[in-house]
Amino acid sequence: MRLASAYLLVSHGSRDPRPQLATERLASLLIQKLARQQGIYRSTACQWEVEQKSQIKTAVQSQLAQPLVETACLELTPVPLHVRLEECARKAKDRGLESLQILPLFLLPGVHVREDIPEEIAIAQQAIGGAVKLELRPYLGNYLNIIDLLSKKLEKLPVQARIIVSHGSRRQGANDRCEAIAAKLDAVTAYWSLSPSLAEKVKVLAEAGAENIAILPYFLFSGGITDAIAEQVRQLQTDFPKTQLHLGEPLGATEELADLILSGIDEGTTQKDSTWEKYISWEQGLEIQDGGHSKENSF
Numbered sequence: 001m002r003l004a005s006a007y008l009l010v011s012h013g014s015r016d017p018r019p020q021l022a023t024e025r026l027a028s029l030l031i032q033k034l035a036r037q038q039g040i041y042r043s044t045a046c047q048w049e050v051e052q053k054s055q056i057k058t059a060v061q062s063q064l065a066q067p068l069v070e071t072a073c074l075e076l077t078p079v080p081l082h083v084r085l086e087e088c089a090r091k092a093k094d095r096g097l098e099s100l101q102i103l104p105l106f107l108l109p110g111v112h113v114r115e116d117i118p119e120e121i122a123i124a125q126q127a128i129g130g131a132v133k134l135e136l137r138p139y140l141g142n143y144l145n146i147i148d149l150l151s152k153k154l155e156k157l158p159v160q161a162r163i164i165v166s167h168g169s170r171r172q173g174a175n176d177r178c179e180a181i182a183a184k185l186d187a188v189t190a191y192w193s194l195s196p197s198l199a200e201k202v203k204v205l206a207e208a209g210a211e212n213i214a215i216l217p218y219f220l221f222s223g224g225i226t227d228a229i230a231e232q233v234r235q236l237q238t239d240f241p242k243t244q245l246h247l248g249e250p251l252g253a254t255e256e257l258a259d260l261i262l263s264g265i266d267e268g269t270t271q272k273d274s275t276w277e278k279y280i281s282w283e284q285g286l287e288i289q290d291g292g293h294s295k296e297n298s299f
Contacts (some may be wrong), residue, residue, distance in 0.1 A: 004097065004099065005038050005097060005098065005099045005100065005101050005135075006036075006067075006068035006069070006070070006087050006092035006094075006095070006097045006099070006100045006101070006154040007030065007067070007068065007069045007070070007100070007103060007104055007137070007265065007273045008069075008070050008071070008084075008100055008101070008103065009026060009027055009030075009069065009070070009071045009072070009103050010060055010072050010073070010074060010102055010104050010105060010106075010117060011023050011071070011072075011073055011074070011080065011105045011220070011277060012073065012074055012075060012076075012105075012106065012112065013073030013075040013076035013077050014073075014075060014076060014223055014224070015224075016223045016224050018221060018222050018223050019220070019221045019222075019223050020071070020132045022220070022221040022222075022252065022253040023071045023105065023221070023253070024071055024265075026105075026253040026257065026258060026261075027069045027070065027182050028069075029253065029255060029258035030067070030258050030261060030262060031066065031069045032248055033258055033262050034067035034262070034265075035067055036067070037039075037262070037265055037266075038067070038080070040167075043069075055232070058196035060199045062086055068088075068091060068092060068095060068127060070084075070088045072085070072088070072106035073085040074112055074116060074117065074120070076106050079169070080120070080235050081116075081117070081120040081124075082120040082121075082123040082124040083101070083124075083194070084126070085100070085120065085121060085124035085134060086124050086128055086165075088100055089128045089132040090132075091126075091277070092132050093131050093132050093192070093295075096284055097132065098132065098133065099132060099133040099134070099135050099138055099196070100132055100133070100134050100135070101135045101265070102117070102121060102135065102136050102137060102225070103137050103140070103261060103264075103296065104117055104133060104136075104137070104138075104139040104140065105139075105140050105216060105220055106139045106140060106141060106164065106181065107139070107140060107167075107177075107178075107219070107220065108139075108141055108166065108167070108168070108174050108175065108177060108178060109139060109141070109169075109171070109173075109177065109222050110169030110170075110171045110174045111169070111171050111172050113139045116135060117136065121134050121136055129228070133221070133260040137264065137265075138264070140220075140260075140261070141158045141177055141178075141258055141261065142177060143166060143263075143264055144262075145260055145263065146170065146181070146260060147181055147184050149251060149256055149257065149260060150164070150181065150185060150216060150251075151185060151190065152256075153216055153248050153249065153251075154185060154187075154216055154248065156248070157214035157216070157246040157248055158212040158214065158244065158246050159212065159214050160210050160211055160212040160213065161188075161205045161212070161213045161214070162182075162185060162186060162187030162188070162213070162215075162216070163188055163189070163190050163192045163198065163201050163202070163205070163213060163214070163215045163216070164178065164181065164182045164185065164188070164190070164215050164216050164218050165189075165192065165198050165215060165216065165229060165284065166189060166190075166218040166219075167191065167192045167218075167220060167225065168191030168192060168193045169193075169194075174221040175189075175191070175194075178218060181218075187214075188201055188205075189201075189259070192225055192228075192229065198210070198215070198229065198232060198233075198236070199232065199236060201245075202215075202236050202240065202245065203240070205243070206240040206242070206292055208244040209241060209244055211242070211244060211271055212244045212246065213243060213244070213245050213246065214246050214248065215229075215233060215245060215246065215247045215248065216248040217229055217247075217248065217249070217250045220250060220251050220252075220296055221250055221251070221252060221253065222249075222252075225230075226250055227257045229247070233245050233247045239260050256261055260299065280286065
């Protein structure tokens with residue numbers, strides 16, 4: 001089956017190797033899931049169960065049939081994003097693919113999502129012309145079902161009070177999504193780079209009598225910041241010994257996260273005009289249609 005698009009997972013970039021390794025694992029999971037979905041997945045053993053004279057041909061055809069999912073970083077990388085986009089577009093063209101879908105692995109609509117990535121895409125599109133269309137998809141934090149993933153992580157922690165810890169963005173309105181998610185999860189928000197900080201929120205809840213506080217890092221993968229949050233939680237536990245602090249894990253390169261991204265790819269491919277509107281309508285305050293009934297989307 002011929003695939004219409006290639007996919008590029010764009011992350012922030014880090015000096016810590018763990019986020020990139022996790023991004024590559026996520027890409028690998030997506031390749032497997034897309035291949036199975038398209039009915040082209042075959043084990044290595046099956047690929048070579050052919051006559052000797054057709055082995056090379058079969059291997060080449062198999063490689064061309066496999067979904068193309070690449071990774072790129074916006075910052076802290078020797079290759080600028082627009083150059084990486086051009087490289088991936090050439091790979092897509094060589095496989096006969098018509099478009100390259102860019103999937104920003106960002107949780108907040110900050111400057112990187114709203115300005116930097118679109119600018120890099122524009123540069124790359126101008127360079128490659130119309131041979132391959134570069135399509136920017138919604139950032140990961142705006143997928144509606146991401147709340148389900150966070151809820152499952154919170155279910156593993158003792159709960160009396162909940163804090164969602166996000167990096168935070170100084171771009172106006174960028175933190176609204178995090179606030180909306182926290183409200184759905186019956187949690188309060190704290191920010192690593194902004195106020196209110198985690199220490200401030202723990203202090204308020206502890207002094208209000210909370211005996212158990214679940215703290216969930218709203219980050220994609222483990223890295224330097226999540227390590228620092230863990231260290232801060234250990235210090236806060238010393239400061240507030242009567243309150244038990246329970247630290248959860250970031251989203252991680254899991255099957256569940258890959259399924260979430262895949263669901264967005266599926267819906268974006270089959271219903272580009274209507275379904276993707278659902279992913280962005282919470283920011284714009286749009287009314288959307290659902291089953292013939294108009295309703296205000298709370299997100």
